[in-house]
Amino acid sequence: MVSSPPLPMLRSPWSLRAVRAEGTDLDLVHGWMQQPHVEAFWHQAWSRDRWANEISEQLAGEHSLPVLVSYENSPLAYAELYRVQRDRIAEYYAYGPYDLGIHIAIGEQKRTGQGLGTQMLRVLAEGMLDADPGCRRVVAEPDVLNEVSIKAFHAAGFRPAGEVILPDKTAALVVHPRTEEDML
Template sequence: MTSAPRSVDHDPAATVPGPPLPLLAAPWSARVARAEGADLDLVHGWMRSPHIDAFWHQAWPRERWYEEIAGHLAGDAILPVLIDLDGRPLAYIEVYRVVRDRLAGQYAELPHDLGVHIAIGEAGRTGKGLGRSLLRALAEGLLAADPACTRVVAEPDVTNGPSLKAFAAAGFRHVGEVTFPDKTAALMVHPRHEEDMPR
């Protein structure tokens, strides 16, 4: 006996809009990253930095980063974002819809759950509390940008101690671990309200 294919009308991934740009207040600002020019140079350069490559593993040629960002911009799964602090570029962020990500099915996600990947570009600006401040601003900014979203999640590598501490200090809760082919990740959740935590 075979079952009928699932209707697109009932597929959450088909009806939920793409990830939004976080609404950030000064001194933070966010804008969609472009796949060319200075934005591409910035992301490509940052991704070759040892402190980022150790966990992102995406020290790719410039041409591949062009394809990566252009692909994100053409789809509705991941939004590539550049974050400035006081007008100076600080971080590259990917905002994603969990239902369209490999994290889908790894926990009891809701259709509007949003996830974040974060890379602070310059090693000299890490370890100064900027990460936790940015993560808190991002979580609040994403919840503000999408009223239907009740939680923001992240899946940093379990071996990345500084990242785990920053997420915890920013109000994210460690609710479990997820195993991917390239890493074991800590599932971190920042709920809008306490009752929005995964059960």
């Protein structure tokens, strides 16, 4: 059985750490999920208690690892790093046993549109590949209606691999391969 998603090390000025299911971390994630630009695509404007449970369950399991991504020591985004084989996206493409995936949201609207998302996605993909030498590709599945996100993924080196119809959205499957041979 493949291990849980590893916690990657990111190159400065980027950093990340596992989210805590309490205190300031919980307040931050809960608040970000209430923001219209996040809620429009995540659909998780849940209560603080529900977010505490969600984060606790993720931290206790092997499917995904919830993290805060910071730029210059300031939290910028919430992300969930996951093993594709344990995720619903596994039903939609021929995944490798160590493939990793990412769900990500920049929390504050005012920090979008500055190129930070593209930089962050590139650094995250590289960090995830470095953290797990068996991983051949990092994938994501942004909503096809989220054109800004898709553009950032492409600019960060993720390549289009088709569309998938998920229960709650039509997604653009994007792939950041380790090598050309690792592309779908």
